[in-house]
Amino acid sequence: MSRPARILVTGASGQVGVDLVDTLRALTPPGADALFQPDTTPVGDDEFAVFALTRDELDVTNREVVRRGVATTRPDVIVHLAAYTHVDQAESDRETCFAVNAQATETMSLAAHDVGAHLITISTDYVFDGTKGSCYVEDDETNPLNVYGASKRAGELLCASDDTIVRASWVMGVRAKNVLHVIADRAASGETVRFVNDQVGTVTLASDMARALVTLARERPGGYWHVANTGTTSWFEVARYAGEVLGRGDDFATPILTSELVPAPAATRPARSDLDTSKWNRSWAPLPSWQDGVARLLRDRDQRVRG
Template sequence: MKKALVTGVNGQVGKALLATAPEGWTCIALDRAALDLADPAAIERLVADERPDLVLNPAAYTAVDKAESEPDLAFAINAAAPGAFARALAQTGGQLVQVSTDFVFDGSSGTAYRPDDQRNPQSIYGASKAAGEDAAGDAAIIVRTSWVYAAGGANFVRTMLRLMRERDQLRVVADQIGSPTWATGLARTLWGLAQAGTPGVYHHRDAGVASWYDFAVAIAEEAQAIGLLDRIPAITPIATSDYPTPARRPSFSVLDVSTTRGLLGDDAVHWRHNLRTMLEEEKALG
């Protein structure tokens, strides 16, 4: 039986990783109480004590706007922690799988970002995650993803559902383009890449692209179809400039997943299909 340390187990991806663990793996589930990711010494002690075959690290400081005013904490969790895991695993022999983000890119590309494209983060959050990639090092498996959501989690889908029940009209940004990603599909890819064992930078997202406005409209339509919404409110597309935020978002952050899918020998599932599955799970949660 192989041993994996899984961080952030109260988060969307951490929960999904535990739920999709392949046969032959035992998982040690780590939440904030079990491991303070802002404490590199604690990380190195834990790895030395447990000697895992694998560390799956989806945990992160993800408050994108708040990071602008808390850079030290963002860098401690998003950059120093992967470095601590990497140093400890270099001694014990285990593999690090570090989850990263589309925010390492500036959004100026007109085509999907490849894993080796130049990074140029435009926010503290993006910069801290890019630093985390560097700290994880060449021996790690680094997986960038985007727009992650899951049933029961804190995410755009569930925020939209709440607002659609409360309001008659919503305004949603239409000039930021990316790809929604279902956490369960991401988790399966993380396990697949871990088992393949080839270090490097990889991308994962669901097939298809969307603006946040497109995503919101799809959420409304799919949710109404299964009875999660009684009615669909008016949804108005707006520009990013109409909804200013402390942190700058990439206007285009579609990720090229061809290397990942080629290695794993499968195809990405379209985001709208996965959205339906998630909404059915959300309905089952009551």
């Protein structure tokens, strides 16, 4: 019998990290569709040996710590999820944002190559400026509008050509702070919400991304891959649909324009940055629809809140 593949996960306590670690350990993370296996193969109990490292255990901006951590664990694959994800804060914290998203990604790539491991890292739809007018494919021109997007693009360019770079957008996990939890709290307390209808994109359920990452860890394809749930939507439509799932009426969510947000967000976001996932879909099963993902997240969140 072949030995388990050794997988090192950075940023293991983040949204995608907690779901990926469960999935690699053959557990079903909250919010997952147990039937969705991109390459049709469920994870076996002993398929992976997992080294799940949080910021306290492996600060990716510390090259010596990274070098030692990788040399000790000798992974076959590194899934690099550690990231600076505070998009608005990044506008006034450029140095830290680039240290984590750009320089540390290069550090991880170099460390992976030193031990013959394959690097998989996640980037973002915010590398695009949103002016294309249709969904973005992997080799479309990039032009980030904000510091976060620029730092992630810099990280992409600092990777080696055989690393795997996954672009995701609007990531939502059950066990994390994200906008869907805010919407659900407001729905439960009888409040209403206002969400922008002029920012269009794709949703990525953290648990669905986790399954996709397992496939990539098995196949190690290299290159750029757009991975997101199926279908394009707006933040308003996400809020409206969540309200519907939670039993709220048509008056729950009101559409507004980005220009109406008070205070105005520090970071400019692309108006339309939905990801075209055709390349992924030609190789493996498409991720479920965004509506299916949102409904699953809300259902499992509800069980966690009650339980």
